[in-house]
Amino acid sequence: MPEPIDFYFDFYSPYGYLASLQIDQLAARFGREVRWCPFMLGAVFKVEGLAPLVDIPLVGEYARNDFARSARLLGAPFVLPEGFPKAALAPSRAYYWITDRDAGAARRFAKRVYPAVFAEGRDVTEPAVTADLAAQVGIDGDELSAALQEPAVKDRLKQETAHAIERGVCGSPFIFVDGEPFWGNDRLWQVEKWLQTSGW
Amino acid sequence: MPEPIDFYFDFYSPYGYLASLQIDQLAARFGREVRWCPFMLGAVFKVEGLAPLVDIPLVGEYARNDFARSARLLGAPFVLPEGFPKAALAPSRAYYWITDRDAGAARRFAKRVYPAVFAEGRDVTEPAVTADLAAQVGIDGDELSAALQEPAVKDRLKQETAHAIERGVCGSPFIFVDGEPFWGNDRLWQVEKWLQTSGW
Numbered sequence: 001m002p003e004p005i006d007f008y009f010d011f012y013s014p015y016g017y018l019a020s021l022q023i024d025q026l027a028a029r030f031g032r033e034v035r036w037c038p039f040m041l042g043a044v045f046k047v048e049g050l051a052p053l054v055d056i057p058l059v060g061e062y063a064r065n066d067f068a069r070s071a072r073l074l075g076a077p078f079v080l081p082e083g084f085p086k087a088a089l090a091p092s093r094a095y096y097w098i099t100d101r102d103a104g105a106a107r108r109f110a111k112r113v114y115p116a117v118f119a120e121g122r123d124v125t126e127p128a129v130t131a132d133l134a135a136q137v138g139i140d141g142d143e144l145s146a147a148l149q150e151p152a153v154k155d156r157l158k159q160e161t162a163h164a165i166e167r168g169v170c171g172s173p174f175i176f177v178d179g180e181p182f183w184g185n186d187r188l189w190q191v192e193k194w195l196q197t198s199g200w
Numbered sequence: 201m202p203e204p205i206d207f208y209f210d211f212y213s214p215y216g217y218l219a220s221l222q223i224d225q226l227a228a229r230f231g232r233e234v235r236w237c238p239f240m241l242g243a244v245f246k247v248e249g250l251a252p253l254v255d256i257p258l259v260g261e262y263a264r265n266d267f268a269r270s271a272r273l274l275g276a277p278f279v280l281p282e283g284f285p286k287a288a289l290a291p292s293r294a295y296y297w298i299t300d301r302d303a304g305a306a307r308r309f310a311k312r313v314y315p316a317v318f319a320e321g322r323d324v325t326e327p328a329v330t331a332d333l334a335a336q337v338g339i340d341g342d343e344l345s346a347a348l349q350e351p352a353v354k355d356r357l358k359q360e361t362a363h364a365i366e367r368g369v370c371g372s373p374f375i376f377v378d379g380e381p382f383w384g385n386d387r388l389w390q391v392e393k394w395l396q397t398s399g400w
Contacts, residue, residue: 057248073400168258189389200273
Protein backbone atom coordinates (compact mmCIF):
# COMPACT_ATOMS: atom_id res chain seq x y z
CA MET A 1 0.00 0.00 0.00
CA PRO A 2 1.66 3.28 -1.05
CA GLU A 3 2.01 6.10 1.47
CA PRO A 4 -0.71 8.77 1.57
CA ILE A 5 0.01 12.15 0.05
CA ASP A 6 0.31 14.91 2.67
CA PHE A 7 -1.71 18.00 1.79
CA TYR A 8 -0.84 21.00 3.97
CA PHE A 9 -3.08 24.05 3.71
CA ASP A 10 -4.40 27.10 5.52
CA PHE A 11 -8.16 27.61 5.44
CA TYR A 12 -7.67 31.27 4.42
CA SER A 13 -5.29 30.43 1.57
CA PRO A 14 -6.89 31.02 -1.86
CA TYR A 15 -4.40 28.67 -3.54
CA GLY A 16 -5.07 26.10 -0.81
CA TYR A 17 -8.77 26.34 -1.64
CA LEU A 18 -8.11 25.79 -5.34
CA ALA A 19 -5.85 22.81 -4.62
CA SER A 20 -8.49 21.36 -2.26
CA LEU A 21 -10.85 21.08 -5.22
CA GLN A 22 -8.40 18.84 -7.07
CA ILE A 23 -6.09 16.94 -4.74
CA ASP A 24 -8.29 13.95 -3.82
CA GLN A 25 -9.18 13.15 -7.43
CA LEU A 26 -5.57 13.59 -8.53
CA ALA A 27 -4.34 11.18 -5.83
CA ALA A 28 -7.12 8.68 -6.52
CA ARG A 29 -5.97 8.35 -10.14
CA PHE A 30 -2.77 6.85 -8.70
CA GLY A 31 -4.45 4.79 -5.98
CA ARG A 32 -3.30 7.18 -3.28
CA GLU A 33 -5.05 8.50 -0.21
CA VAL A 34 -4.58 12.10 0.91
CA ARG A 35 -3.86 13.19 4.48
CA TRP A 36 -5.33 16.69 4.92
CA CYS A 37 -3.28 18.81 7.32
CA PRO A 38 -4.49 22.35 8.06
CA PHE A 39 -1.87 24.59 9.64
CA MET A 40 -1.50 28.26 10.51
CA LEU A 41 0.19 29.99 7.58
CA GLY A 42 0.73 33.08 9.75
CA ALA A 43 3.14 31.06 11.91
CA VAL A 44 5.10 30.10 8.79
CA PHE A 45 5.23 33.72 7.63
CA LYS A 46 6.60 34.65 11.06
CA VAL A 47 9.48 32.18 10.67
CA GLU A 48 10.08 33.47 7.14
CA GLY A 49 9.82 37.14 8.09
CA LEU A 50 7.25 37.58 5.33
CA ALA A 51 3.98 39.49 5.11
CA PRO A 52 0.90 37.93 3.52
CA LEU A 53 1.09 37.99 -0.29
CA VAL A 54 -1.56 40.69 -0.72
CA ASP A 55 0.36 43.04 1.58
CA ILE A 56 3.62 42.85 -0.41
CA PRO A 57 4.11 45.70 -2.92
CA LEU A 58 3.84 44.52 -6.56
CA VAL A 59 3.12 40.94 -5.47
CA GLY A 60 -0.19 41.98 -3.89
CA GLU A 61 -1.64 43.35 -7.10
CA TYR A 62 -0.44 40.34 -9.07
CA ALA A 63 -1.90 37.94 -6.51
CA ARG A 64 -5.35 39.53 -6.44
CA ASN A 65 -5.62 39.16 -10.21
CA ASP A 66 -4.16 35.68 -10.11
CA PHE A 67 -6.48 34.34 -7.37
CA ALA A 68 -9.53 35.14 -9.48
CA ARG A 69 -7.90 34.06 -12.75
CA SER A 70 -6.78 30.72 -11.27
CA ALA A 71 -10.32 30.10 -9.97
CA ARG A 72 -11.82 30.89 -13.39
CA LEU A 73 -9.47 28.38 -14.97
CA LEU A 74 -10.98 25.68 -12.74
CA GLY A 75 -14.52 26.98 -13.14
CA ALA A 76 -14.60 27.49 -9.37
CA PRO A 77 -16.49 30.32 -7.65
CA PHE A 78 -14.19 32.78 -5.91
CA VAL A 79 -14.66 35.82 -3.71
CA LEU A 80 -11.81 37.26 -1.65
CA PRO A 81 -13.12 37.22 1.93
CA GLU A 82 -13.75 40.52 3.68
CA GLY A 83 -10.78 41.41 5.89
CA PHE A 84 -8.54 38.89 4.08
CA PRO A 85 -6.20 37.43 5.21
CA LYS A 86 -7.51 36.15 8.52
CA ALA A 87 -6.32 33.53 11.02
CA ALA A 88 -8.33 30.34 10.63
CA LEU A 89 -7.95 29.21 14.24
CA ALA A 90 -11.50 27.97 14.81
CA PRO A 91 -11.85 25.68 11.77
CA SER A 92 -8.27 24.41 12.03
CA ARG A 93 -8.67 23.48 15.71
CA ALA A 94 -12.05 21.96 14.89
CA TYR A 95 -10.58 19.89 12.08
CA TYR A 96 -8.14 18.00 14.33
CA TRP A 97 -10.75 17.55 17.07
CA ILE A 98 -13.15 16.06 14.54
CA THR A 99 -10.37 13.95 12.97
CA ASP A 100 -9.78 12.15 16.28
CA ARG A 101 -13.47 11.19 16.38
CA ASP A 102 -14.34 10.58 12.73
CA ALA A 103 -11.72 11.06 10.00
CA GLY A 104 -14.34 10.93 7.24
CA ALA A 105 -16.39 13.67 8.85
CA ALA A 106 -13.24 15.79 9.26
CA ARG A 107 -12.58 15.53 5.52
CA ARG A 108 -16.18 16.49 4.72
CA PHE A 109 -15.89 19.37 7.20
CA ALA A 110 -12.73 20.72 5.53
CA LYS A 111 -14.43 20.48 2.15
CA ARG A 112 -17.37 22.41 3.58
CA VAL A 113 -15.21 25.13 5.17
CA TYR A 114 -13.32 26.11 2.02
CA PRO A 115 -16.34 27.06 -0.13
CA ALA A 116 -17.88 28.76 2.91
CA VAL A 117 -14.80 31.01 3.00
CA PHE A 118 -14.15 31.56 -0.68
CA ALA A 119 -17.56 31.21 -2.35
CA GLU A 120 -20.11 32.16 0.30
CA GLY A 121 -18.22 34.88 2.17
CA ARG A 122 -18.83 33.34 5.59
CA ASP A 123 -16.54 34.39 8.44
CA VAL A 124 -15.20 31.09 9.76
CA THR A 125 -13.09 32.88 12.37
CA GLU A 126 -16.40 33.02 14.28
CA PRO A 127 -16.60 29.80 16.33
CA ALA A 128 -20.38 29.78 15.81
CA VAL A 129 -19.91 29.67 12.03
CA THR A 130 -17.38 26.86 12.36
CA ALA A 131 -19.80 24.96 14.62
CA ASP A 132 -22.61 25.44 12.10
CA LEU A 133 -20.47 24.09 9.26
CA ALA A 134 -19.46 21.12 11.42
CA ALA A 135 -23.12 20.45 12.21
CA GLN A 136 -23.76 20.27 8.47
CA VAL A 137 -21.49 17.22 8.28
CA GLY A 138 -23.06 15.54 11.31
CA ILE A 139 -20.91 16.86 14.15
CA ASP A 140 -22.54 18.11 17.36
CA GLY A 141 -22.05 21.88 17.17
CA ASP A 142 -22.41 22.50 20.91
CA GLU A 143 -19.90 19.84 21.81
CA LEU A 144 -17.47 21.23 19.23
CA SER A 145 -17.94 24.83 20.49
CA ALA A 146 -17.03 23.71 24.00
CA ALA A 147 -14.02 21.76 22.71
CA LEU A 148 -12.66 24.82 20.87
CA GLN A 149 -12.05 26.43 24.28
CA GLU A 150 -9.94 23.55 25.61
CA PRO A 151 -6.19 24.12 25.97
CA ALA A 152 -5.47 20.63 24.60
CA VAL A 153 -7.39 21.43 21.41
CA LYS A 154 -5.49 24.70 20.99
CA ASP A 155 -2.19 22.93 21.66
CA ARG A 156 -2.92 20.28 19.06
CA LEU A 157 -3.05 22.90 16.28
CA LYS A 158 0.16 24.50 17.57
CA GLN A 159 1.87 21.11 17.45
CA GLU A 160 0.60 20.34 13.96
CA THR A 161 1.81 23.73 12.74
CA ALA A 162 5.21 23.28 14.42
CA HIS A 163 5.49 19.86 12.79
CA ALA A 164 4.68 21.36 9.38
CA ILE A 165 7.43 23.94 9.86
CA GLU A 166 9.89 21.21 10.93
CA ARG A 167 9.10 19.38 7.70
CA GLY A 168 9.88 22.53 5.69
CA VAL A 169 6.37 23.64 4.77
CA CYS A 170 6.97 27.17 3.48
CA GLY A 171 3.56 28.15 2.07
CA SER A 172 0.04 26.98 1.29
CA PRO A 173 -0.77 24.62 -0.28
CA PHE A 174 2.25 22.40 0.30
CA ILE A 175 2.26 18.77 -0.74
CA PHE A 176 4.57 15.87 0.06
CA VAL A 177 4.63 12.89 -2.28
CA ASP A 178 6.82 10.15 -0.80
CA GLY A 179 8.76 12.86 1.03
CA GLU A 180 9.21 15.10 -2.03
CA PRO A 181 7.93 18.65 -1.41
CA PHE A 182 5.79 20.66 -3.84
CA TRP A 183 4.68 24.20 -3.04
CA GLY A 184 1.68 25.80 -4.70
CA ASN A 185 -1.54 25.07 -6.52
CA ASP A 186 0.35 25.77 -9.75
CA ARG A 187 2.55 22.73 -9.07
CA LEU A 188 -0.21 20.12 -9.13
CA TRP A 189 0.87 19.20 -12.66
CA GLN A 190 4.31 18.38 -11.21
CA VAL A 191 2.74 16.35 -8.40
CA GLU A 192 0.93 14.38 -11.10
CA LYS A 193 4.11 13.89 -13.09
CA TRP A 194 5.98 12.79 -9.96
CA LEU A 195 3.29 10.19 -9.27
CA GLN A 196 3.40 9.00 -12.89
CA THR A 197 7.13 8.60 -13.05
CA SER A 198 8.15 8.08 -9.39
CA GLY A 199 10.37 11.13 -9.63
CA TRP A 200 12.53 12.42 -12.45
CA MET B 201 0.41 40.91 -36.66
CA PRO B 202 -0.08 39.97 -33.01
CA GLU B 203 1.89 41.78 -30.31
CA PRO B 204 5.17 40.25 -29.15
CA ILE B 205 5.27 38.49 -25.80
CA ASP B 206 7.30 40.41 -23.21
CA PHE B 207 9.76 38.19 -21.35
CA TYR B 208 11.22 39.88 -18.26
CA PHE B 209 14.11 38.15 -16.53
CA ASP B 210 17.20 38.63 -14.38
CA PHE B 211 20.38 36.94 -15.60
CA TYR B 212 20.97 35.48 -12.10
CA SER B 213 17.46 34.07 -11.81
CA PRO B 214 17.44 30.23 -12.00
CA TYR B 215 13.77 30.20 -12.99
CA GLY B 216 14.50 32.89 -15.59
CA TYR B 217 17.19 30.62 -17.03
CA LEU B 218 14.79 27.68 -17.24
CA ALA B 219 12.12 29.84 -18.90
CA SER B 220 14.70 31.19 -21.35
CA LEU B 221 15.16 27.66 -22.68
CA GLN B 222 11.47 27.42 -23.60
CA ILE B 223 9.91 30.81 -24.25
CA ASP B 224 10.90 31.36 -27.91
CA GLN B 225 9.67 27.93 -29.02
CA LEU B 226 6.47 28.30 -27.03
CA ALA B 227 5.74 31.68 -28.62
CA ALA B 228 6.65 30.46 -32.10
CA ARG B 229 3.99 27.74 -31.89
CA PHE B 230 1.48 30.61 -31.82
CA GLY B 231 3.22 32.78 -34.40
CA ARG B 232 4.46 35.18 -31.74
CA GLU B 233 7.74 36.97 -31.33
CA VAL B 234 9.31 37.44 -27.90
CA ARG B 235 10.76 40.70 -26.59
CA TRP B 236 13.53 39.81 -24.13
CA CYS B 237 13.79 42.34 -21.29
CA PRO B 238 16.51 41.81 -18.67
CA PHE B 239 16.01 43.83 -15.49
CA MET B 240 17.56 44.00 -12.03
CA LEU B 241 15.59 41.71 -9.74
CA GLY B 242 17.35 43.25 -6.74
CA ALA B 243 15.59 46.55 -7.45
CA VAL B 244 12.25 44.75 -7.46
CA PHE B 245 13.06 43.02 -4.15
CA LYS B 246 13.86 46.44 -2.71
CA VAL B 247 10.39 47.74 -3.62
CA GLU B 248 8.84 44.58 -2.21
CA GLY B 249 10.93 44.57 0.95
CA LEU B 250 11.95 40.99 0.20
CA ALA B 251 15.23 39.11 0.44
CA PRO B 252 16.37 36.78 -2.34
CA LEU B 253 14.54 33.42 -2.20
CA VAL B 254 17.53 31.44 -0.97
CA ASP B 255 17.97 33.80 2.00
CA ILE B 256 14.39 33.36 3.28
CA PRO B 257 14.02 30.74 6.04
CA LEU B 258 12.14 27.60 4.86
CA VAL B 259 11.78 29.00 1.33
CA GLY B 260 15.55 28.89 0.80
CA GLU B 261 15.82 25.16 1.36
CA TYR B 262 12.77 24.48 -0.80
CA ALA B 263 14.13 26.68 -3.59
CA ARG B 264 17.56 25.04 -3.70
CA ASN B 265 15.94 21.64 -4.17
CA ASP B 266 13.42 23.02 -6.63
CA PHE B 267 15.97 24.82 -8.85
CA ALA B 268 17.79 21.54 -9.49
CA ARG B 269 14.61 19.48 -9.75
CA SER B 270 13.04 21.92 -12.23
CA ALA B 271 16.19 21.80 -14.36
CA ARG B 272 16.21 17.97 -14.33
CA LEU B 273 12.61 18.01 -15.55
CA LEU B 274 13.76 19.96 -18.61
CA GLY B 275 16.92 17.93 -19.04
CA ALA B 276 18.87 21.17 -18.61
CA PRO B 277 22.27 21.36 -16.90
CA PHE B 278 22.18 23.35 -13.67
CA VAL B 279 24.74 24.52 -11.16
CA LEU B 280 23.97 27.21 -8.60
CA PRO B 281 26.61 29.90 -9.21
CA GLU B 282 29.19 30.53 -6.54
CA GLY B 283 28.15 33.52 -4.42
CA PHE B 284 24.56 33.31 -5.69
CA PRO B 285 22.61 35.53 -5.94
CA LYS B 286 24.63 38.25 -7.65
CA ALA B 287 23.77 41.48 -9.45
CA ALA B 288 23.92 40.97 -13.22
CA LEU B 289 24.78 44.57 -14.04
CA ALA B 290 27.38 43.91 -16.74
CA PRO B 291 25.39 41.52 -18.96
CA SER B 292 22.13 43.44 -18.50
CA ARG B 293 23.73 46.74 -19.50
CA ALA B 294 25.48 44.99 -22.36
CA TYR B 295 22.20 43.48 -23.57
CA TYR B 296 20.52 46.84 -24.16
CA TRP B 297 23.63 48.34 -25.72
CA ILE B 298 23.84 45.41 -28.15
CA THR B 299 20.07 45.55 -28.80
CA ASP B 300 20.36 49.10 -30.13
CA ARG B 301 23.00 47.90 -32.60
CA ASP B 302 21.80 44.42 -33.56
CA ALA B 303 18.67 42.93 -31.99
CA GLY B 304 19.49 39.44 -33.28
CA ALA B 305 22.95 39.53 -31.74
CA ALA B 306 21.44 40.71 -28.45
CA ARG B 307 19.14 37.69 -28.38
CA ARG B 308 22.05 35.34 -29.13
CA PHE B 309 24.06 37.10 -26.42
CA ALA B 310 21.32 36.60 -23.81
CA LYS B 311 21.08 32.95 -24.78
CA ARG B 312 24.85 32.66 -24.36
CA VAL B 313 24.91 34.39 -20.95
CA TYR B 314 22.38 32.14 -19.25
CA PRO B 315 24.22 28.83 -19.74
CA ALA B 316 27.48 30.58 -18.91
CA VAL B 317 25.96 31.45 -15.52
CA PHE B 318 24.00 28.28 -14.74
CA ALA B 319 25.84 25.51 -16.59
CA GLU B 320 29.45 26.68 -16.86
CA GLY B 321 29.86 28.53 -13.58
CA ARG B 322 31.27 31.66 -15.21
CA ASP B 323 31.14 34.91 -13.26
CA VAL B 324 29.34 37.30 -15.62
CA THR B 325 29.52 40.12 -13.07
CA GLU B 326 33.08 40.45 -14.41
CA PRO B 327 32.88 42.87 -17.36
CA ALA B 328 35.67 40.90 -19.07
CA VAL B 329 33.57 37.73 -18.97
CA THR B 330 30.57 39.60 -20.36
CA ALA B 331 32.77 41.05 -23.13
CA ASP B 332 34.06 37.58 -23.94
CA LEU B 333 30.55 36.16 -24.23
CA ALA B 334 29.54 39.09 -26.44
CA ALA B 335 32.55 38.47 -28.66
CA GLN B 336 31.32 34.90 -29.12
CA VAL B 337 28.20 36.26 -30.83
CA GLY B 338 30.13 38.68 -33.04
CA ILE B 339 30.21 41.81 -30.88
CA ASP B 340 33.45 43.79 -30.47
CA GLY B 341 34.48 43.04 -26.89
CA ASP B 342 36.67 46.11 -26.47
CA GLU B 343 33.99 48.46 -27.74
CA LEU B 344 31.46 46.84 -25.41
CA SER B 345 33.82 47.04 -22.42
CA ALA B 346 34.22 50.78 -22.99
CA ALA B 347 30.48 51.23 -23.40
CA LEU B 348 29.77 49.51 -20.06
CA GLN B 349 31.46 52.48 -18.33
CA GLU B 350 29.20 55.07 -19.95
CA PRO B 351 26.59 56.78 -17.78
CA ALA B 352 24.02 56.55 -20.60
CA VAL B 353 24.45 52.78 -20.75
CA LYS B 354 24.04 52.50 -16.97
CA ASP B 355 20.98 54.78 -17.08
CA ARG B 356 19.37 52.69 -19.77
CA LEU B 357 19.24 49.63 -17.51
CA LYS B 358 17.89 51.74 -14.65
CA GLN B 359 15.12 53.00 -16.91
CA GLU B 360 14.27 49.53 -18.18
CA THR B 361 14.10 48.23 -14.60
CA ALA B 362 11.95 51.18 -13.49
CA HIS B 363 9.65 50.53 -16.44
CA ALA B 364 9.36 46.85 -15.47
CA ILE B 365 8.39 47.86 -11.92
CA GLU B 366 5.81 50.33 -13.27
CA ARG B 367 4.27 47.51 -15.27
CA GLY B 368 4.00 45.38 -12.12
CA VAL B 369 6.85 42.94 -12.69
CA CYS B 370 7.18 41.31 -9.25
CA GLY B 371 9.67 38.50 -9.92
CA SER B 372 11.69 36.64 -12.53
CA PRO B 373 10.69 35.39 -14.99
CA PHE B 374 7.65 37.55 -15.63
CA ILE B 375 5.74 37.35 -18.89
CA PHE B 376 3.10 39.58 -20.46
CA VAL B 377 0.81 38.10 -23.09
CA ASP B 378 -1.38 40.84 -24.57
CA GLY B 379 -1.05 42.73 -21.28
CA GLU B 380 -1.87 39.71 -19.07
CA PRO B 381 0.85 39.04 -16.46
CA PHE B 382 2.28 35.62 -15.63
CA TRP B 383 4.93 35.16 -12.94
CA GLY B 384 7.21 32.15 -12.86
CA ASN B 385 8.69 29.40 -14.94
CA ASP B 386 6.02 27.12 -13.49
CA ARG B 387 3.36 29.21 -15.21
CA LEU B 388 4.49 28.60 -18.78
CA TRP B 389 1.68 26.05 -19.14
CA GLN B 390 -0.74 28.87 -18.34
CA VAL B 391 0.96 31.17 -20.85
CA GLU B 392 0.43 28.43 -23.43
CA LYS B 393 -3.20 28.00 -22.45
CA TRP B 394 -3.75 31.77 -22.60
CA LEU B 395 -2.31 31.84 -26.12
CA GLN B 396 -4.49 28.89 -27.16
CA THR B 397 -7.73 30.32 -25.85
CA SER B 398 -7.09 34.10 -25.84
CA GLY B 399 -7.76 34.14 -22.12
CA TRP B 400 -10.25 32.22 -20.01
